[in-house]
Amino acid sequence: MPLAQTSTIVPVVIDDALCIADKGCTVCVDVCPLDVLRIVEGPDGSPVTAHMKYDECWYCMPCEADCPTGAVTVNLPFLLK
C-alpha cells in the first residue's frame, strides 16, 4: 500500500537571507507549540536554514514573534485565509 506524495503550500515562510540557523539558532523550532519547524541540513550535516516540515499550523505566531532576526513570516493556511 504505497503512500502518495501530495503537495501542499505551507503557511510559515523563512527568509533564508535573514535566517541565522547556520550560526546555531533554533528559536523558531524550539517555541512552536505544534513542533512543525525543522532545520535544513547541508550535505555535511551542518545547519543551513529553518523550514516548515509539517503542514500542521495553528497560525499562532511565536515563531515570528520570537525570531531574533525577523526572518519568519506566518501566513494563514490557504484553506482558511
Place this chain on the structure above:
Amino acid sequence: MDEILDGTTQIDCDILIIGGGTAGPMAALKAKRKNPKANVILLDKANVKRSGAISMGMDGLNNSVIPGYATPEQYTKEITIANDGIVDQKAVYRYAEECYGIIQELDEFGIRFQKDQNGEYDVKKVHHIGTYVLPMPNGDTVKKALYRQLRKARINIINRYMATRLLTGEGRIAGAICVNTRTAEFLVVRAKAVVMSLGAAGRLGLPASGYLYGTYENASNSGEGYSMAYHAGAGLANLECFQINPLIKDYNGPACAYVAGPLGGYTSNAQGERFIECDYWSGQMMQEFYDELQGGKGPVYLKLNHLAEETVAEIERVLHIVERPTRGHFHRGRNTDYRKDMIEMHISEIGFCSGHSASGVFVDERARTTIDGLYAAGDMANVPHNYMLGAFTNGAFAGLDAVDFIKDVDFADFDMGDVDAERTRVLAPTKRDDGIPPNQIEYKTRRFVNDYLQPPKVTAKMELAQRRFEEVRHDMETEMYVRDSHELMRSLEASAIMDCADMAAAASLYRTESRWGLYHNRVEYERDDENWFCHTILTKGDDGKPAHAKKAVDDYIVEIDEDEKDAYNNQRVTSTVAAE
C-alpha cells in the same frame, strides 16, 4: 531529529505536573513556594515558553471578582445561572474568593491589567448580570512573565515529552508514562502526586475550513488529559455540555466581543440589528446565535463600523497584537476594514472545555479528582466558565493541596506490566511496513464528530456515530502507520481524539433531556429537572467502554431566586415599537 529510537528511562519526583500552559505553571509555583524541598517537575508536549491556550497572550480576565465591582456571592450566582444550575458551588465560590489574590500576584509578575486614572482596576460589564471583565491591553506579555517566575523558582521543566497514560497502584496515583516527541524514547515518571493541566479537547470537531489545525483551541490541546483520566479510572463530568463558540468565520478565532463590547461593539444579524442582549458566551446565547443563522436573518456579524475612529483603532490594536495576532493578517487578506465592514461570524466546531462550558474531569474545590493524589485544573477540569484566571487559580489550589498530600505518602507500587503494555500500544504504528497515516484516521474521526454529534443532537445520528467510531478505531488499532517520531506523536493524539469522540457520543446519549442551550440541545427531549438536575459522571466501565452515573448537585451555598433562574434563557432582544 525525528528518527525512532528505542529506550526507556525512569525518574522520580514528588509532584509531576503535566501541561505547562496556564494552570500547570501556577500549580508548580505554588507547590514549590509552599515546600521548597519538594521536587516538582513541569512536563509539556511542546515548550513551556510558548505552550497552551495563552501561547501568544490573552486579551483580558473574563471572570475576575474584584472588590468594589463584584462579590463572590454575585459571581457564584451568575455562573450557576449561566451554567443552567448544574454547578457545585463550593468550587466556584472558592475561586471567586481567591482569584483577586491571584490577580495581584500576576500583577507583581509584571503582567499588566487595565487601570483607571486612579490606579484602580478598570473592570467592564460583559456578563448578563454582573461586572467581571478586566482588559489586558498588553496581555501579550503573560507567558513570558510566567516563564521568568518558573526559572526563578527553579522548577524542573521537561519539554517535548508527551504523557500518554497515568500509572496507578495501591488505589492512588503512581506516576505517568511519557514519550519523547522527537525520539520516541520513553520516560516513566514515578510521582507521589500528579497534577493534570493538559487543556481542552480542542481537536474534536472539524473546523468548517477542513484544515485539521484550524481549530478554536490551540491545536496542540488534543484531549490527552481527558483520555488519560478516563483510562486511569477517574470520573469525568457533564461531557455532553460541549464547548461551541461564536467565532470569526474561517479564521476560527474569537470575535472578541468581550474586548469590543465595553467599547460599543456588538453581535448583530445581517440587518445590523442587535438580537441578543448579552454577548457573554453561554449555551443559551449560542442557541440564539444558531436560531438567528437558521432563521434567515444571518449571517451573524461582529459590528464595529458604527464606532468612532479612535475607538476602532484601539480595538484593532488590542485584537491584532494579543491572543491571536494573525487575526490582522486574516482581515487584511480579505480586505475587511472594521471601520467600513462588519465581521462575519459562525458557530465553531464542538470540543470539551470547561474554560467556556462545563465539560471536564470531575474535581472538587481543591482540584482533587476521584483518584487519590491526582489533580486536574484549567480547561480540562470541570469547574465551569473557568477562563484563564480560573486556570491560574484552580492550578494554585492543585499545587497547594498536592504539597499536603505528599507529606504522608511514598511512591505507590504499580505494575510494570502496565508500562510494557503501553510501550506495545504506543509503538504499534512503528512496527508496520505500511498502513493508514494518523492524519487520515484523525480527519475521519473528526468528520464523523461533525456529521453526527454537532447539536442539535439526534439519537439515531449519535448511535450511528458510535458505529462509525468503532470501525475507525479498529482501523486505527490494526492499520495505523507512522514513519517517524513526529508522526508517532500525531498517532497518539489521534488515539486521544478517538477516546474523546467516544465519550462525547456516550455522554450525550446518556442525558435524555435538553440543557445548556445549544450545547446539549437534544431535539427529542425537553429540559427535565425532575430526572436530570444532576451531574453525569462518565467512567471507564469493566467492559472497557464508557459507563455512566448520576451525581447529585451539592446543596447551593448561594441561593438563586425563582425569578433569577431564567436570566440566561431570556436573551433575545424584544423588538421595541420604535424599532418596528
